[in-house]
Amino acid sequence: MKTVFSPRHRGHADQLELVAGAIVPGYELTSRAEYVFARIKAVGLGTILGPEPHDLMTAARIHRQDYLDFLPTIWDRWIAEGRDGTALPFTWPTRGLRGDVPPEFIDGLLGYYSFDAGCGIVEGSWDAIKSSHDVALTAAGLVKDGERAAFALCRPPGHHAGAGFMGGYCYINNAAVAAQWFRDNGAKRVSILDVDYHHGNGTQEIFYSRADVQVINLHADPMQEYPYFLGHANERGAGEGEGYNLNYPMRFGTDWARWSQSLEDACGKLVTYNPDVVVVSLGVDTFEKDPISKFKLKTEDFPKIGERIAQLNLPTLFVMEGGYAVAEIGVNAVSVLTGFEG
Ligand code: SP5
Ligand code: ZN
Numbered sequence: 001m002k003t004v005f006s007p008r009h010r011g012h013a014d015q016l017e018l019v020a021g022a023i024v025p026g027y028e029l030t031s032r033a034e035y036v037f038a039r040i041k042a043v044g045l046g047t048i049l050g051p052e053p054h055d056l057m058t059a060a061r062i063h064r065q066d067y068l069d070f071l072p073t074i075w076d077r078w079i080a081e082g083r084d085g086t087a088l089p090f091t092w093p094t095r096g097l098r099g100d101v102p103p104e105f106i107d108g109l110l111g112y113y114s115f116d117a118g119c120g121i122v123e124g125s126w127d128a129i130k131s132s133h134d135v136a137l138t139a140a141g142l143v144k145d146g147e148r149a150a151f152a153l154c155r156p157p158g159h160h161a162g163a164g165f166m167g168g169y170c171y172i173n174n175a176a177v178a179a180q181w182f183r184d185n186g187a188k189r190v191s192i193l194d195v196d197y198h199h200g201n202g203t204q205e206i207f208y209s210r211a212d213v214q215v216i217n218l219h220a221d222p223m224q225e226y227p228y229f230l231g232h233a234n235e236r237g238a239g240e241g242e243g244y245n246l247n248y249p250m251r252f253g254t255d256w257a258r259w260s261q262s263l264e265d266a267c268g269k270l271v272t273y274n275p276d277v278v279v280v281s282l283g284v285d286t287f288e289k290d291p292i293s294k295f296k297l298k299t300e301d302f303p304k305i306g307e308r309i310a311q312l313n314l315p316t317l318f319v320m321e322g323g324y325a326v327a328e329i330g331v332n333a334v335s336v337l338t339g340f341e342g
Helices: 007-011 030-043 065-080 106-112 125-144 174-184 201-207 256-273 299-310 326-341
Strands: 002-004 016-019 022-025 149-152 190-194 213-220 245-250 277-282 316-320
Touching (some): 030 326, 065 125, 125 174, 149 326, 174 201, 201 245, 299 326
Parallel strands (some): 002 149, 149 316, 190 277, 277 316
16 A cells, blocks of 8 residues: 655644643654654555645635635744744634634634644644645545555644634644545545544534535544534434434443444445545544543554455545554554555
């Protein structure tokens, strides 16, 4: 399997985040992608390519244009105020406040275009975000051109980013852009299978009213876990999209026996939908030793995820999402891919 990777992710570094009552070094470290990259080389997974530059036309079909216009300007606006460090929001338009009027000032804009303080921006962040987007579209192109599968080693990740907001370490929704690109390039139906520990709230929001992209999420129950405010089982899509959004929330402590039941059910629904291509939002933060997660998947379980997805016998794009136990993330992510290859 070919991998697409960009060293430009390294510009998104040393960003801070707000978690558990403290501003701390972000869990979404540059070393994450480097461990996966090193493991791909170590096991000889296949050729590693750099991304081709892509414009943001496809991204603009799933993200709001004003949001896409704002992202590249954040750091300069922050610096213009005499700030340094990490650009972070601290005020959000929740219920009872206006969510339809973007303020003029950077602090207001950061809150307007986000849902948490997990998306810090530093000087090199936009270039890394853009490179991650390019990685996803370049890997999608490989699948369209006939590869059975490809791996987009995206960093930063994307599945928490919605049409008009960042959050959860995600800025552009790489998997959603890739799914839209497949639709615009001949695929009639696309399934997104999100196996990250956290609910892919952004992906769900983007496609919620659409029947042409099926969104399936396996994740920690939002009653217990981030992102808390989306991901319940009764969210099944709206309008034409009714029935094309599927959520499998699971409780803290979920192990392979339980998790794989959800995967099995999800795969059945996916086969019934009969997509032309599958986009896998590949988070490996379901791992038992993940520092921010509470599922119990073991290293030996990750190849089985790949094996099951391979049985779908469909063109497949893997898009890197979360996973934070840095030493093991490379082994676990690449194990999904080698499991897929059989
Ligand atoms: C892409 C992705 O996996 N994003 C995840 C964002 C999670 N942000 C909230 C993290 C909360 C961590 N709380 C536990 C702290 C352990 N000391
Ligand atoms: Zn996650």
